[in-house]
Amino acid sequence: MTESAQSGFIAHLVELRNRLMRALLSVFVIFVALVYFANDIYAFVAAPLVNSLPSNTTMIATDVTAPFFAPFKLTLFVSLFAAVPFILHQVWGFIAPGLYKHEKRMLIPILLSSVLLFYGGIAFCYFVVMPIILGFFTSVGPEMMTLSPDISSYLGFILKLFFAFGIAFEIPVAIMLICWSGMTTPASLKEKRPYVVVGAFVIAMFLTPPDVLSQTLLALPMLLLFELGLILAKFYSAKPKQQESEQ
Structure with a gap:
């Protein structure tokens, strides 16, 4: 160096x-x-x-x-x-x-x-x-x-929920970033929608307390945010030619 x-x-x-x-x-x-x-x-x-x-x-x-x-x-x-x-x-x-x-x-x-x-x-x-x-x-x-x-138990319970929902609501941002980076495309993510549904409930199972109600209340917004991310990702698709010209 x-x-x-x-x-x-x-x-x-x-x-x-x-x-x-x-x-x-x-x-x-x-x-x-x-x-x-x-x-x-x-x-x-x-x-x-x-x-x-x-x-x-x-x-x-x-x-x-x-x-x-x-x-x-x-x-x-x-x-x-x-x-x-x-x-x-x-x-x-x-x-x-x-x-x-x-x-x-x-x-x-x-x-x-x-x-x-x-x-x-x-x-x-x-x-x-x-x-x-x-x-x-x-x-x-x-x-x-x-x-x-x-x-104290309630505090741990509520902080876990706050963190889980705060992170889960970042799904549209994550989708836009990976589409913008060129790792995938909105069309490709649409084809994987059945796996996303299963994955949303699996993730909610780990992020929320062990009950079906709170898991469902987290998984459903995650799926809606996934669909929102697909819509917004169309405006964040990778544009290699543009990037090369600005380098």
Whole structure:
């Protein structure tokens, strides 16, 4: 490796380190701003469960430290989710200098839509999925049973759902990227639709709690988003001639 190449490589590492530090700093700043409202944030996230519980029933904490650490941990994850646009901005700032003009024109809408879809997946989970599955689970079971969910267990449950739906809603972005890269085409993906249907339910089985209801509520939106991705991918098909001319 020549001296100029080595210095360039070190410069890239320094820039990568600086952008990682900025991304982490953004999460920290948001966390500091929100930590005072940690209990309120947890109460908001727990509202669908609390509204589904029988009367005179509340959530419990089986660990002495849970009343402090559960809202603290949730606030940290909320800060991470809220910092996603700034984190992606840092990623874009790192990779953009190495992209061609047509690649920048293609990727900017994809980055913006990926943020919106991620937040849309979380919103869909909170406002649509959670009331349905929590209402179902709290209404079944023996009458002599007293349901008192643990706050830490509920936190793990809801974070898993948020992450699953946030990632699953990125399907249109993933389809557009692979079609734009030339790895496949919308027509080829249409031919594989039966396998996609099976794959959606298999993936939902691993990403959601082990019940058919939540798996179905994730698999069905995944299939709809797959169809949306096929439509949008027509505008992101690879264009080798254009790429060669702009190089």
